[in-house]
């Protein structure tokens with residue numbers, strides 16, 4: 001079983017949106033998946049329990065109980081466990097990183113988010129975990145030209161020597177509306193969003209499986 005922690009100390013960056021989309025993506029690809037929601041707000045749990053058809057399993061837990069959740073997932077012979085984490089909770093986020101094979105940081109392309117990311121990166125690096133950063137809620141590129149905001153953010157990530165995912169998730173209302181009923185954007189007719197999520201899934205799946213995934 002692989003374990004993925006979706007993290008960011010900054011709130012509202014899109015952790016829950018990304019964690020639930022990846023859990024749904026794994027489920028749609030036939031992986032027996034458990035999402036462990038350690039955010040006391042339990043948004044990921046609310047999203048996945050609103051689903052009308054079969055989907056990934058989901059439990060609520062806490063940072064200190066994440067090891068117990070992992071033991072449970074192992075006993076159930078799951079293929080994948082994804083941990084959705086709270087903002088601002090260094091302890092809980094650290095506990096999730098410790099049990100994970102791979103940590104995925106989610107960041108909006110803004111100065112405030114990038115400043116928060118520096119601290120998140122520090123924690124991941126101290127814990128020596130392979131990781132990557134995905135930029136989320138970016139404006140759509142105009143004829144492949146990125147907005148100055150996004151260009152600056154990519155430069156900032158370059159300075160931080162972050163391992164950046166090869167796909168940028170754009171600001172799209174489908175990410176909000178699909179999750180209202182526990183569905184992934186991949187299950188809607190929005191092909192652009194579906195392509196983004198599929199590309200992110202492929203990247204995360206390959207990264208988690210890489211035996212010698214580099215700690216970044």
Ligand SMILES: Nc1ncnc2c1ncn2[C@@H]1O[C@H](COP(=O)(O)OP(=O)(O)O)[C@@H](O)[C@H]1O
Pocket residue numbers: 008010011012013014015016017018043087136137138169170171172173175176
């Ligand atoms: N790519 C996106 N496009 C549009 N809205 C988004 C996107 N990602 C997240 N959101 C919205 O931003 C808000 C915060 O996202 P959420 O996933 O709850 O962040 P976090 O879990 O990091 O606090 C939510 O209202 C969510 O629907």
Ligand SMILES: [Mg+2]
Pocket residue numbers: 015016017039043085086
């Ligand atoms: Mg959240």
